[in-house]
Amino acid sequence: MPAPRPLSVFIGDDFTGASDTLATWARSGARAKLFLDPAEAERASGDLDVIGIATELRGLPAERIRARMPDIAAPVARLKPRYVHYKVCSTFDSGPDTGSIGAAVSELERALDPELTLVLGGQPSLRRYCLFGNLFAGAADGQVYRIDRHPVMRRHPITPMTEADLAVHLAAQGLEGLVSVPFTGIAAGPDALHALLDQARQQDSRRLLLDAASAADIRVIGQALKRLSGYRPVLLIGASSVAEALGSSASGLMPGITAPAAGAPSGPCLVVAGSRSAVTEAQVDAATLFDKFPLLPGMLNEPERLEALVECVSTGLAEGRNVLAHTLPGTDYRMDASALTARLVDFVAAVLARAPCGRLGVAGGDTSSAICQKLGFSALEFASDLDPGVGLCIGHHSDPALDHMELMLKGGQMGRPDLLDRFARGSGK
CATH class of the missing domain: 3.40.50.10840 (Putative sugar-binding, N-terminal domain)
Known part of the structure; x- marks a missing residue:
């Protein structure tokens, strides 16, 4: 049939x-x-x-x-x-x-x-x-x-x-x-x-x-x-x-299933802000529940400095602290947008290979796409709303360390100023 x-x-x-x-x-x-x-x-x-x-x-x-x-x-x-x-x-x-x-x-x-x-x-x-x-x-x-x-x-x-x-x-x-x-x-x-x-x-x-x-x-x-x-x-x-x-x-839809519940975070939160929009910049500035790491051009262009950054971020996550790594609007990174995205993807993959995290947030459409593909998620299910245009999803993965990770993938223009702290707390309110 x-x-x-x-x-x-x-x-x-x-x-x-x-x-x-x-x-x-x-x-x-x-x-x-x-x-x-x-x-x-x-x-x-x-x-x-x-x-x-x-x-x-x-x-x-x-x-x-x-x-x-x-x-x-x-x-x-x-x-x-x-x-x-x-x-x-x-x-x-x-x-x-x-x-x-x-x-x-x-x-x-x-x-x-x-x-x-x-x-x-x-x-x-x-x-x-x-x-x-x-x-x-x-x-x-x-x-x-x-x-x-x-x-x-x-x-x-x-x-x-x-x-x-x-x-x-x-x-x-x-x-x-x-x-x-x-x-x-x-x-x-x-x-x-x-x-x-x-x-x-x-x-x-x-x-x-x-x-x-x-x-x-x-x-x-x-x-x-x-x-x-x-x-x-x-x-x-x-x-x-x-x-x-x-x-x-729509009519005749199958009865909706209960979405995977998003409760208290199961581990520390990593957010990577690749978007350089004013909305995302305001969210980064307003975040108070994170160790913040501005991504300077030298860090992304020099392997030794990038390795040191990966070590610092991984250590913070391993010790249970939330980490926010973000680009700087108006800064010349001496590379085009696709190369910058590729560096951010490699950075996230290197961090998660060393330290677990309960929630991963990514600001920026191109960055979100590239990171999800690099990490190898097979599918996403909706869990809850965070803001208009911003949802919390559950990722499915063959690796138990990544399976059921909670993901926030947001466009640069989306979300209220306190979005990142609410994401870290596990609350849409």
């Missing part, structure tokens, strides 16, 4: 976003699990409503994304989900050469032949809004900015956002022909939106860009998607707002 068809498969272009989508589905009552290996995801699919696949595509050149995607898409196609969600950052930061959303989606379309390709432009729950196809995002100062004028995202070190019109932004990456469905049309309700989507899939215009300016828009989109029926999947591109929409309208 064939395995049940999952409702949705989501492919996270980095680990922080993938863990947030996992948390969003878990809150809706879905049986959901996040895998690092697409083949393992296919093998373990039988008792799951929602299957996640975490990748590091956001940090890769476009040609490597195109080369990787067939190995990801093939097992997804065999699972025959009703929806396939390519999970991207809520700020859509990407480019034609790095983290190309267009390259990934084009390959998914080739492999899946979807009924429709829909870009969901906003996530109001995280103060990301899409109006008439233009993306806006809240900032740490409490203001909302058009994304190309956002104080952080317009200066992103790898993929600065210089275009707010998402159709123009994605067309530059090869995802052309997006037809805008403004929030004024979505406000007409799920019947009208369903009729529009149904008409689009019967015509040549199968790529649509949906606005999202409010939680009500997300609910309407979910209700309209639920009414679409077909053998081929619907391909959705967006942040965790896609899971919010589908989860709010």
